[in-house]
Amino acid sequence: MEMDQLLSAYDYTLPPEQIAQTPAVPRGSSRLLVVKDLAQHGHAIFRDLPNLLNPGDLLVLNNTRVIPARLYGRKPSGLRVEILLLEPQPETHRWLALVKPGRRLRTGAQIWFGEPTVLRATVQATDPETGGRILQFDVPAGASLEAMIEQLGQIPLPPYITRPPAQPDQYQTVYAEHAGAVAAPTAGLHFTPELLQQLQARGIQQAFVTLHVGVGTFRPVEVEEITAHQMHAEWVDVSAQTVEQIQQTKARGGRVIAVGTTTVRSLEAAAQSGTLQPLRSKTDLFIYPGYQWRVVDGLITNFHLPKSSLLMLVSALIGRQRLLDLYQVAIAAGYRFYSFGDAMLILPEAKVKGGRSEK
Numbered sequence: 154m155e156m157d158q159l160l161s162a163y164d165y166t167l168p169p170e171q172i173a174q175t176p177a178v179p180r181g182s183s184r185l186l187v188v189k190d191l192a193q194h195g196h197a198i199f200r201d202l203p204n205l206l207n208p209g210d211l212l213v214l215n216n217t218r219v220i221p222a223r224l225y226g227r228k229p230s231g232l233r234v235e236i237l238l239l240e241p242q243p244e245t246h247r248w249l250a251l252v253k254p255g256r257r258l259r260t261g262a263q264i265w266f267g268e269p270t271v272l273r274a275t276v277q278a279t280d281p282e283t284g285g286r287i288l289q290f291d292v293p294a295g296a297s298l299e300a301m302i303e304q305l306g307q308i309p310l311p312p313y314i315t316r317p318p319a320q321p322d323q324y325q326t327v328y329a330e331h332a333g334a335v336a337a338p339t340a341g342l343h344f345t346p347e348l349l350q351q352l353q354a355r356g357i358q359q360a361f362v363t364l365h366v367g368v369g370t371f372r373p374v375e376v377e378e379i380t381a382h383q384m385h386a387e388w389v390d391v392s393a394q395t396v397e398q399i400q401q402t403k404a405r406g407g408r409v410i411a412v413g414t415t416t417v418r419s420l421e422a423a424a425q426s427g428t429l430q431p432l433r434s435k436t437d438l439f440i441y442p443g444y445q446w447r448v449v450d451g452l453i454t455n456f457h458l459p460k461s462s463l464l465m466l467v468s469a470l471i472g473r474q475r476l477l478d479l480y481q482v483a484i485a486a487g488y489r490f491y492s493f494g495d496a497m498l499i500l501p502e503a504k505v506k507g508g509r510s511e512k
Contacts, residue, residue: 156473157441157442157443157468157473158378158379158380158441158442159377159378159379160374160376160377160378160379160460161377161460162473163379163459163460163461163464163465163468163473163477164459164460165459165477165480165481166459167459167484167490168484171484171487171488171489171490171494172313172489172490172491172494173489173490173491173492173493173494173495174314174315174316174493175318175319175493176318176323176324176342176493177199177343177489177493177495179345180327180342180343180344180345180348181198181199181200181343181344181345181347181348182198182199182200183198183199183343183489183494183495183496184196184197184198184199184486184488184489184495184496185197185198185199185201185202185205185495185496185497185498186479186482186483186486186488186495186496186497186498187205187497187498187500188471188479188497188498188499188500188503189500189502189503190500190502190503191475191502191503191505194479194482196486197498199343199348199495199496200345200348202348202352202453202498203348203351203352203354203355203357205498205500206352206355206357206408206410207357207407207408208355208356208357209356209357209402209405209406209407209408210357210358210402210407210408210409210410211357211358211359211360211398211399211402211407211408211409211410212352212357212358212359212360212410212412212453213359213360213361213362213395213399213409213410213411213412213416213420214326214328214338214341214344214359214360214361214362214412214413214416215326215338215341215361215362215363215364215366215412215413215415215416215419216326216328216329216330216331216361216362216363217329217330217331217332217333217334217338217363217364217365217366217415218325218329218330218331218332218333218334219308219309219324219325219329219332219334219335219336219337219366220238220302220303220306220332220333220334220335221302221303221305221306221307221308221309222237222238222239222302222306222308222309222335223235223236223237223238223306223307223308223309224236224237224238224266224302224305224306224307225266225307226264226265226266226267226274227264227265228257228258228262228263228264228265229263229265232254232257234252234253234254234258234264235252235253236250236251236252236264236274236288237250237251237252237309237335238250238302238306238335239251239283239285239335239367239368240333240365240367240387240388242287244289246289246290246291246292246298247277247287247288247289247290248287248288248290249280249283249285249286249287249288250285250286250287250288251283251284251285251286251368252276252285252286252288255284255286258276258286259276259279260276260277260278260279261275261276262275262276263275263276264276264288266301266305267305271293271301271305272290272291272292272293272301272305273290273291274288274289274290274291275288275289275291276288277289282385283368283372283385285368299332308321308324309335309336310324310492311336311371311491311492313491314491314492314493318493323342324337324342324492325337326338326341326342326344327344327345327346327349328341328344328349328361330361330363331363331365331390333363333365333388334364334365334366334367335365335366335367335368336366336367336370336371336492337366337492338364338366338412338413338415338416339413339455339491339492339493340412340413340414340416340453340454340455340496341412341413342492342493343453343496344412358398358402360394360395360398360399361392361395362389362390362391362392362395362416362419362420363388363389363390363419364387364388364389364390364415364416364418364419364436365387365388365389366387366415367385367387367388368385369384369385369386369387369437370387370414370415370462370463371461372384372385372462373460373461374460374461374462374465379441379465380441382439382462383437383439384437384438384439384462385437386435386436386437387415387418387435387436387437388434388435389418389419389422389423389432389433389434389435389436390419390432390433391419391420391422391423391431391432391433392431393431395431396423396429396430396431399420399429399448400429408450408451408501409448409449409450409451410449410450410451410452410453410501411449411451411452411453412453413453413454413455414452414454414457414463414466414467417440417449417452417466418436418438418440418466419432419436420448420449421438421440421444421446421447421448421449422436422438423448424447424448425438425447427447429447429448439462439465440465440466440469441462441465441466441468441469442465442468442469442472442473443469444469446469446470446504449470450501450504451498451499451500451501451503451504452467452470452497452498452499453496453497453498453499454467454496454497454499455490455491455492455494455495455496455497456480456483456488456490456491456494456495456496456497457491458491464476467497467499470499470503470504470505471499471503471504471505472505475505479497483495483497
């Protein structure tokens with residue numbers, strides 16, 4: 154079996170002090186590891202981005218908005234309960250959620266929220282894929298469940314971030330628009346409105362997709378043979394306008410630079426038929442070395458957890474060993490890792506050709 158297909162081949166050791174606990178202030182001041190071609194790299198600051206791309210390039214960004222998906226409630230007995238909403242279900246006021254303590258929340262269990270209680274939910278079923286629960290919310294007459302979630306919920310942060318940011322919107326991109334994610338598309342956290350304007354003034358256009366980041370993005374890979382990993386499907390919307398912008402960019406010789414791995418999955422999912430076309434549905438696309446690229450030329454991304462599907466996706470673009478070597482460069486240079494950390498710009502010249510795989 155090829156090394157690229159083994160989970161253990163995507164491991165690395167990160168000093169704990171290099172896990173970013175707070176975002177860079179101001180946005181755009183984070184460091185940027187620039188992967189220039191198949192052999193060279195350099196160091197920059199994120200706000201240098203306009204000078205690192207070409208006029209005529211197209212940045213594609215994920216405009217999902219993180220919802221306050223973490224709710225704290227209690228059973229009628231008083232037992233404290235923690236809920237992480239994952240995605241709405243087709244039925245009205247019904248959500249898939251991860252729950253703690255799961256063993257105490259079987260079908261029929263009630264959860265009350267608020268002091269005094271202003272919202273109730275009943276466990277309808279267990280979801281076999283995620284191990285979560287299907288919750289049916291009992292919403293008071295005239296009330297909006299979305300508004301109550303905004304009132305009662307908290308923005309969920311990854312477990313390696315030990316304290317919330319000073320401002321909740323520091324975990325939102327400045328272009329966040331469509332609510333539905335349970336985690337931020339963190340490569341976009343580095344942008345400011347001013348930087349986006351500077352890019353546009355240089356002739357670097359912007360297009361948007363929506364992928365509501367859910368359990369599929371951050372769920373760990375647990376099988377040694379990664380080809381057996383099944384991604385949980387996430388909602389994606391690639392509009393006809395974005396498709397047209399990409400087609401026009403490529404027709405004039407421009408390059409498509411995806412901002413974040415969720416944008417990569419959105420664009421490549423929309424081209425699985427062989428031709429890029431609008432897409433509005435769920436995708437469970439899993440990208441790992443050997444993948445044949447259809448849309449994305451370059452990538453802006455943060456530094457990802459060991460053995461994660463995100464690490465595998467970036468490896469598919471530039472090669473697994475090259476990526477791990479660059480991670481060692483970043484560690485030695487003191488870069489900050491993960492959601493609030495620094496970023497990497499992978500230019501199209503650094504992309505491996507033909508879905509090359511390493512033995």
